[in-house]
Amino acid sequence: MQPLNAARLYVQTVASNSPARLALLAFLSVIAVFTLLLALPISSANNEFTALHDALFTAVSAVCVTGLTVVSTADHWSFWGQVFISLGVFIGGLGILTIAALLSLAVSKKLGVRGKLMAQSSMSTTASGTLGEVRSLLKIVITTSVIIQLALMLVLTPRFVVLGESVPTALWHGMFYAISAFNNAGFTPHSNGLVPYEMDLYILIPLMVGVFIGSLGFPVILVLLQFKGVFSKWNLHTKITIIGSFALVVIGAMGWGLLEWNNVRTIGGMATGDKIVHAIFASIMTRSGGFNLVDQAYMETNTMLATDALMFVGGGSASTAGGIKITTLAVLFLAIFAEARGERDVKAFGRTIPEGTLRVAISVVVLGATLVATACGLIMMLTPASLDRVLFESISAFATVGLSTNLSAELPPAGKYILAALMFAGRIGTITLASALSLKQRDQLYRYPEERPIIG
């Protein structure tokens, strides 16, 4: 019992000193376990060990709900390999703070005050602050997550049966797609992905709904469960996330559709209705779902750039989606809007957004852009691929989207590790990462006088 007690003590100490660092460690442990599982012969179709860089990349891609692949999910992995991938996606989709809270409860039976606050903020904006609620919050989050994924599975499975699959296969595929969709993972168990279903709305609509709900985030889902469609009762975070999500879906679909309308390598030759379905599907998937109907390498360069922008924004905070998040973008735009109008406060829906919020938002964006730029630079040294492809793959990794022009598979191991690091940093969140790595947080005892430099 001595080592277990030591581990318990260690977790307790880290949890009370730095919950962010605990979350980081918990997440790393989960990835290590799945890397090991995927490297074993039982996970591969040909019953051999998988190379470490490929196993690690796939484990990171699964647990960080990204969906980038270096080997074919359908062909390289055995049934068990695919089970591990979807289990990794399910666990990863809960979010790193939820995982950390679970681990912390399991090992030490209690959470520190700061850990409880962090865990709460990752699951709900409405938690009243009584710390005892974390356990029940955890239960609600996991229950909700499971119920939505079961519902998706129950819709998808009959369709696969109708399309000719055996009932066990259809159940398996239904479950795999349900987990992949709600958790915004974008893995597909079919070797040619979703292409055979590109006109099949019985498949596409559940996938779009699942991805969209997952991308809203647990804090929003819990508010919706509590207050339904009564807009006035929603909190500010929910209002911004929902309106921002719909706006981005519409803008993305219009942009994608217009840019690709006459591109014969993608949707140029289709009927108008099919073009519209493709545009809406692409728009929803771009902000983190990662499923694709058309070959991303065949898109116009401008479509790739627009996709880059949408991927970088991503979905809701504490969701299964990645990116800098919708509220971050919204706060930036509201601040710029207020600045241009010469207003003192940044406002939205009759609320003032505190000044400190903007500082967090800009930190998220700049750190994210810096990570992507650095990774791009490093990858450019490893491959003759063009900048637009490298940028696309890097942003796709950082924003845990999983759309790809297949560059991941072409890169040497060093490039795969860089992309894996991007996925990891993107899923953890740059702020959590920075606060986990910072040595200590100082309390401020005095303030300096103010002085304003000229800006711009």
Add this chain to the structure above:
Amino acid sequence: MQPLNAARLYVQTVASNSPARLALLAFLSVIAVFTLLLALPISSANNEFTALHDALFTAVSAVCVTGLTVVSTADHWSFWGQVFISLGVFIGGLGILTIAALLSLAVSKKLGVRGKLMAQSSMSTTASGTLGEVRSLLKIVITTSVIIQLALMLVLTPRFVVLGESVPTALWHGMFYAISAFNNAGFTPHSNGLVPYEMDLYILIPLMVGVFIGSLGFPVILVLLQFKGVFSKWNLHTKITIIGSFALVVIGAMGWGLLEWNNVRTIGGMATGDKIVHAIFASIMTRSGGFNLVDQAYMETNTMLATDALMFVGGGSASTAGGIKITTLAVLFLAIFAEARGERDVKAFGRTIPEGTLRVAISVVVLGATLVATACGLIMMLTPASLDRVLFESISAFATVGLSTNLSAELPPAGKYILAALMFAGRIGTITLASALSLKQRDQLYRYPEERPIIG
């Protein structure tokens, strides 16, 4: 006298209602005059009219102190054409608010209170607030500018004589380079640019010094004139700008040198000393000078990306350099640093930077990035050129740098107009632009309660 009185009344009204809009109009007028002058046969070497898009592009490039060209400065333009270009550069280098203040004083003999405040802030951070000082401030700015350019000319001219030019030619070239350097314009009157002087430190050092001083900005230059090297007496703006400038020169030179060290198409075949000179020169010129020793199209893609980043940052506020400005970058980094350490205030050199400053900084960066991205997207539709070249030329235009892979000259007229618009917006500054275009600035009578969305 009736029309003149009407014009005077109009200028007075605009100046008191929106100094930003007046500045915009003044700047547009200057560009219109130079477009006309350059389109005339007297300006071209072959004595014919120059196409409007080429005349406009060159006028914008000169007055916005950019240095991008669509026709060879040495071959296409006559002596008078080159005189107009350097006159445009000299006027443009004073800055749009200085131009507006001059115009306003010339036409209406007085400045409104808001106009005086704006003009002051564009020239000095130390102005005590007595509005009568604007006239003397204008005198100081113009005198300083002329003296520095004369000094550069006096250093450069003897060297051109030594290199075999006649005295009048050497005087003319000395003046042209002096104006081009201090105003960070990057135009060269020689058909093969600076390449013949690439090892000539008697030419290169004055150019680097001139560009560097110009890129600090008048508010910093005035503080340096007043307090010399006594660091403790400098204001916050000067401290940040000077330290930031030196840091960026060093980082840029190291980065550029390392990335190009073995590139035989640029500096790979040179002696170590020459490589270092080239790296330092490139680093200084990248943040807005725009002179180049090596063919920019021959650089590694990663060097182009690093150059993109340095160009986007640019020089000091209210300087002859462009970009988002050093203080803007510094405020963002200080804010992120404070956020990561969990500190309440953003601090530098014993001063707290006011919260509102961050909002301005983020507006500058996001508006700039949006402009560049939009222009890139539009230009991609007009040319088969690769993304890295289009991005390079767009950022070079926005940040009024003038480094080029020669894409400007290859583009159809529509592309030239887009780049001209970018140079214009970049030189005016996104904030001035936004405030000139905004309909009215509202005073706020009440505040909403605060509510904090989840960020990141």
